[in-house]
Amino acid sequence: MSTNWWMIWPGNPVLSVLALYALSLFFLYPARGPLHGVIRAISRAISGPLRLGARWLLSTAEMLRGRNKMVLLAHGKEEITQGIEREFERVTAVVQRDLHDYPVLQRKLMGEITRIEEDYQKCGAVPPTPPEWTKAVAAVAKIPPTADGLVQKILGDINHSIEKIQDKAIAEYRRSYECRHKILKGFMPFWRSLNQTLTQVDRNLTGLQESASRIDAQMEQYQQISVNSDKVEHSLTSSATTQFAIAAIVLLIAIGGAFVNYKLIALPMSAMVANDYVTANLQASDIAALVIIFVEASMGLFLMEALRITHLFPRINNLPDKMRRRFMWVAFSLLLTLALVEVALAVLRDWIVIEGIKLTSELAGGGTVAAAAEDSSLVNKIPTIGQMILGFILPWALAFMAIPLEYFIHSARTVLGVSLVVGIRGLAFALRVVAHVARQAGNLLVNLYDVLIFLPLLVERIVRPNGGQDVGPSKSRRVAPFAAK
Known part of the structure; x- marks a missing residue:
């Protein structure tokens, strides 16, 4: 079939295209209005639902954000309440431990202060005044010197007596001051005791002041949570994100420990459980090893719950104390039993490895390797001892996985909620962009259609310059009224 069937003038495609374009104008120009309406209707049919969907997503995001905020503030309020309760418990313990004996301490302080005051008063005792004979000595001292031997002898005796009395008085003064110095020296133990007592009181009061400061800070944060402050929301969100990241890292480390534990007991479990393949790559012994690890983690979780750590x-947590202690001992006993079982499995694993080496060496016809495997020296026992220690420690290490697991669960609610809100808002933005593109695409098609029929539009504008540029055949023309008779 010929491909030139559409040509009006065969052999002249340009003239044929122009002729077809001229003929199509007779159909395209009258259909301008309806086609404009169809294009705009299609663009509105596409953009309208998209915009409605974007609005619905934004409202859903706001509602979800409100719920996340409510849950976040409730969780933060619960944590702050627990922190305030712990601080009050510490304050109560400090008061009962330190300030409970404050009356006794006060009596001790008053007694030491009284003794110090009495000793101080003793130190302040004034020595006796000089005797009256000093006046007589002053009168004798006024006697003029003379050559009389009797007078000189009397004066010499008086001088000798005065020197003896002076030495005696000086000795008494020295004994008096020595006694005062001893009393002052005896002050030192009382001063030290008083200093230690006051230091202890100051330390206790400082601890109470620090606890009161922490309680004030937590109460201020509690008030901000109560008034739904945005600052507290951002702070709690950042804290939850940090806790989520840290808990995820710790859980990954715990999963690594569980994997090591699995590798440690998988081989000996094959000697206890039939090696039937449950799936293509999973044996019954592998499932048994995984079950033991999961049971250890569960017992550790229950132990932490019974201890009220998580x-x-x-x-x-709401069980009576007696029942909770029984539950704690049951979980502890089961966890200890599983740890001892892993120790036994570690020994069994080492025995299986040695027997495998011996069997391989016997099949290979060598006796040196078998002799080395049978060697029971301490160096060859180090791997067995290490496996036994790991088998006993890893279950207890897995028990502490409950702490980061709790933080991970509580913080995951906030992190996933925030991520979901961000995702919904991003989807709403994408829908609004697509709706805007669809609407502008409709306008573009309308303009392209007008460009295609620009000749009739140009003629219409020339013929009716004031008739409106956008008036097409589909537009209702204004009918001139009839002339009045």
Whole structure:
């Protein structure tokens, strides 16, 4: 079939195209209005639902953000309440431990102060005044010197007596001051005791002041949470994100420890459980090893719940103390039993490895390797001892996985909620962009259609310059009224 069937003038495609274009104008120009309406209707049909969907997503995001904020503030309020309760418990313990004996301490202080005051008064005793004979000595001293031997002898005796009395008085003064110095020296133990007592009181009061400062800070944060402050929301969100990241890292480390534990007990479990393949790559012994690890993690979780370190199961925390202690001892006993079982499995694993080496060496016809395997020296026992230690420690290490697990669960709610809100807002933005593109695409098609029929539009504008540029055949023309008769 010929491909030139559309040509009006065969052999002249340009003239044929122009002729077809001229003929199409007779159909395109009258259909301008309806086609404009169809294009705009299609663009509105596409952009309208997209914009409605974007609005619905934004409203959903706001509602979800409100719920996330409510949950976040409730969780933050609960944590702050627990922190305030712990601070009050510490303050109560400090008061009962330190300030409970404050009356005794006060009596001790008053007694030491009284003794110091009495000793001080003793130190302040004034020595006796000089005797009256000093006046007589002053009168004798006024006697003029003379050559009389009797007078000189009397004066010499008086001088000798005065020197003896002076030495005696000086000795008494020295004894008096020595006694005062001894009393002052005896002050030192009382001063030290008083200093230690006051230091202890100051330390206790400082601890109470620090606890009061922490309580004030937590109460201020509690008030901000109560008034739904945005600052507290951002702070709690950042804290939850940090806790989520840290808990995820710790859980990954714990999963690594669980993997090591699995590798440690998988081989000996094959000697206890039939090696039937449950799936193509999973044996029954592997499932048994995984079950043991999961049971150890569960017992560790229950032990942490019974100790009230974690609060994943409120029913366990609300048990009576007697029942909770029994539950704690049951979980501890089961965990200890599983740890001892892993120790036995570690020994069994070493025995299986040695027997495998011996069997391989016997099949290979060598006796040196078998003799080395049978060597029971301490150096060859080091791997066995290490496996036994790991088998006993890893279950207890997995028990502490409950702490980061609790933080991970609580913070995941906030992090996932924030991520979901961001994702919904991003999707709403994408829908609005697509709706805008669809609407502008409709306008573009309308303009392209007008460009295609620009000749009739140009003629219409020339013929009716004031008739409106956008008036087409589909537009209702204004009918001139009839002339009045």
